[in-house]
Amino acid sequence: MYFTYLRRELRRRARQAVVVAAGLAIGIGLVMIVSSASAGVKKAQGQVLHSLYGVGTDITVTKTVTFGSGGPQRFNFGGGSGSGSRPSVTPGTHISRDTLRPAAGESTLPASDVAKVAALRGASAATGGLVLTDTSFSGTIPNYSEGGKFSPGGGAASGAGASGSESSGASSFSISSTSVDGVQISSSDVGPLTSSQVTQGSYFTPAQNTAKVAIVSSTYATQHGVKVGSDVTVAANTVSVIGIAQVPSGGAEVYLPLGAAQSLSGLKEDVTTIFVSASSSSGVSSLASQIQKAIPGSTVATSESLANQVTGSLQSASKLATSLGKWLSIVALVVAFVIAGLLMMAAVSRRVREFGTLKAIGWRTRRIVGQVMGEGLALGLAGGLAGIVLGIAGAEIISAVSPSLSATVGPAFAGAGAFPTTFRHAGAAGRTVLVHMSAPLQGGTIGIAVVLAIAGGLVAGAFGSWRAARLHPAAALRRVA
Amino acid sequence: MSAQAANDGTPTKTVDSHTGENMRQPTPNNIYELAGVRKTFGAGPDSVKALDGVDLEIAQGEFLAIQGPTGQGKTTLLLLLGGLDRPSAGSVLFDGRDLATLGESELVGLRASAFGFVFQTFNLIPTLTAQENVETALVPAHTPAREREQRAKAVLEELGLGDRATHLPSELSGGQQQRVAIARALVKNPKVLLADEPTGNLDENMRDEIVAVLERLWHERGLTLIVVTHDSTVARRAQRIAIIEGGRVSAGDRSEIGRQAAPADSLEPTFVTS
Numbered sequence: 001m002y003f004t005y006l007r008r009e010l011r012r013r014a015r016q017a018v019v020v021a022a023g024l025a026i027g028i029g030l031v032m033i034v035s036s037a038s039a040g041v042k043k044a045q046g047q048v049l050h051s052l053y054g055v056g057t058d059i060t061v062t063k064t065v066t067f068g069s070g071g072p073q074r075f076n077f078g079g080g081s082g083s084g085s086r087p088s089v090t091p092g093t094h095i096s097r098d099t100l101r102p103a104a105g106e107s108t109l110p111a112s113d114v115a116k117v118a119a120l121r122g123a124s125a126a127t128g129g130l131v132l133t134d135t136s137f138s139g140t141i142p143n144y145s146e147g148g149k150f151s152p153g154g155g156a157a158s159g160a161g162a163s164g165s166e167s168s169g170a171s172s173f174s175i176s177s178t179s180v181d182g183v184q185i186s187s188s189d190v191g192p193l194t195s196s197q198v199t200q201g202s203y204f205t206p207a208q209n210t211a212k213v214a215i216v217s218s219t220y221a222t223q224h225g226v227k228v229g230s231d232v233t234v235a236a237n238t239v240s241v242i243g244i245a246q247v248p249s250g251g252a253e254v255y256l257p258l259g260a261a262q263s264l265s266g267l268k269e270d271v272t273t274i275f276v277s278a279s280s281s282s283g284v285s286s287l288a289s290q291i292q293k294a295i296p297g298s299t300v301a302t303s304e305s306l307a308n309q310v311t312g313s314l315q316s317a318s319k320l321a322t323s324l325g326k327w328l329s330i331v332a333l334v335v336a337f338v339i340a341g342l343l344m345m346a347a348v349s350r351r352v353r354e355f356g357t358l359k360a361i362g363w364r365t366r367r368i369v370g371q372v373m374g375e376g377l378a379l380g381l382a383g384g385l386a387g388i389v390l391g392i393a394g395a396e397i398i399s400a401v402s403p404s405l406s407a408t409v410g411p412a413f414a415g416a417g418a419f420p421t422t423f424r425h426a427g428a429a430g431r432t433v434l435v436h437m438s439a440p441l442q443g444g445t446i447g448i449a450v451v452l453a454i455a456g457g458l459v460a461g462a463f464g465s466w467r468a469a470r471l472h473p474a475a476a477l478r479r480v481a
Numbered sequence: 482m483s484a485q486a487a488n489d490g491t492p493t494k495t496v497d498s499h500t501g502e503n504m505r506q507p508t509p510n511n512i513y514e515l516a517g518v519r520k521t522f523g524a525g526p527d528s529v530k531a532l533d534g535v536d537l538e539i540a541q542g543e544f545l546a547i548q549g550p551t552g553q554g555k556t557t558l559l560l561l562l563g564g565l566d567r568p569s570a571g572s573v574l575f576d577g578r579d580l581a582t583l584g585e586s587e588l589v590g591l592r593a594s595a596f597g598f599v600f601q602t603f604n605l606i607p608t609l610t611a612q613e614n615v616e617t618a619l620v621p622a623h624t625p626a627r628e629r630e631q632r633a634k635a636v637l638e639e640l641g642l643g644d645r646a647t648h649l650p651s652e653l654s655g656g657q658q659q660r661v662a663i664a665r666a667l668v669k670n671p672k673v674l675l676a677d678e679p680t681g682n683l684d685e686n687m688r689d690e691i692v693a694v695l696e697r698l699w700h701e702r703g704l705t706l707i708v709v710t711h712d713s714t715v716a717r718r719a720q721r722i723a724i725i726e727g728g729r730v731s732a733g734d735r736s737e738i739g740r741q742a743a744p745a746d747s748l749e750p751t752f753v754t755s
Contacts, residue, residue, distance in 0.1 A: 001613070001616060001617070001620055001626070001629075004609070004613065005606070005608065005609060005613075008608035008609060009608050011608070012607065012608045353602070353604055354604075354606055354607075356604075357598075357600070357604040357606075358606075358617065359565075359589075359592075360563065360565055360592060360598045361592065361593070361597075361598060361617065361618045361621070361665065361666075362589060362590070362592040362593025362594070362618070362621035362622075362669075363593075363617075363620065363621055364589055364621065367620070367621070472566075473565045473566075474560045474565045474566035477556075477560065477565065477600070477604075478556065478560075
């Protein structure tokens, strides 16, 4: 009787039932789409951070130079390409230098800090790395007496591998820079480069820690015609290429074993960055606090804090999803719930005689309330089902369209002390990474939809039930008498 | 002439040995005893007195018609008799229990078992078939589905609607709908059948048909039948007519009747006004 009555009643006011269910469906579908889009934005953020930050890394630890303790990149001009006596700057003299140093403003940490961090509670793995820039400068000292003007070649160092040249009279200077990362060879998948990224050749073996071998990015290899077995020059040393890796945009161009990088940069027993993986995502902030205490003066950056410093359409999408999308969903849901409730109340009002009669023949109020609640719940579930279909369709459309989102690490961060060295490639003109957004549906999202559907049904039912419960049978029967 | 207690007995107050509930011992053979019943709607100067001191006794198995002009309190009185409303003052004894003070749960219980209602507008659930409508009266008693079905079918057969059991109310004539409503009222075997203008929405032929059905059931089942009507033709079929006017009731003296279960045609109701 319960279900027969419920089914027939909903069928009788099918149009109204469709309106209520559709309202709930739109609200629930919107929540699902926003939720999926939000997950997609987070995933895109993860991709961006991955490219700028390191594989499997939750936290980076760096140390910035204290003002006055460091200084700008300097070249020790000497004859030839090696070290020697103070240079003679006689016009016409050819000079050449190739240095490997941390990016401007970055300092180093003792390599022993890596073990210290790895031992902290909540740390899954930690590796050290050297994030360096190899800068080569060569040219001939101009003869000022001949009217030549000196103007250092400073081509906009936009991105990796920037170079510039200047020529005036007899002089000719060229400057180029290559991003170089020193990679700690370990079995953990944490750090700027892991074995899984190597597409040609091989990854470093532990025995190669101090060997002059390198893995280059596929982009670098293409640009410079480098193949496995080729040689590249780093800090005026010939290094043999043993592998080519697929590196996300924003990564280094050349990767060296940490020992070799330390040796070539003169930073023995030092690292510039510690890449840390947390045991759980919920423990990242706690671990960051521990690291901050364990290594005073260090800059501890989490992926979340970095995400907040990235600009571009990705950030806009993130804000859209978390602010506008969230509120839009809430408003849509509230409106749907209220409309559903009011329509249910109106339906009960039209059934005053019906419920008055049922009360007259002995139906208890709770039985009538149960009937109305059942109708509301059925509408909620129908709306929820339609909403889930709508949500899945919306998420699929977003994934199919796959809109491009850009993440810009811009000039605003140049020189920002709190920014990790992994962003050294950002450069003065900023660097933009493009990612494609998807809207992955998660089990939790569908669970939320089901809960919302039930809640919507109960809210709608509660409105109607409230009206039905207050109905006095005599008053109901008098109204229609 | 005012209503009198049957057998000249005055109700006495007793206490139920099980529940401690105050009970007035009804006069033997009286199923209802109303004393000083008032019903006022609203408060202050705008209040309306629907009933103004009604004293009335109704015997077990009696067929009483309550007649009077529109708006004089007929339906209000019927609702009080059916435990659907409470008086503002006075007592409504039903089988010794005062419906004015009975708990809501007990009132619901009585409505589910002791009272059967028939309304002018039939009040059938439009989405349920005739049989399902009849079954709704058995839902409060938690009657098993199969038994509900069997009993509903049996009553519909008894009222000549066996072939209409699966029809929706909209597919039935007014007379058939009212018969379904009567079946719904009777399926739970109530002690009292309360009908509020049962023929008010019917033409003459159907009116006669429904009155005949009610008389037959009253006759065969020994029901107490209380019919509110403004139709003198219907009222004249009752054993006794209570006239309600200005919120007060005048009723016939049952001692003069003594015709329960007599053929309807031979009935000449006692017709008394104050």
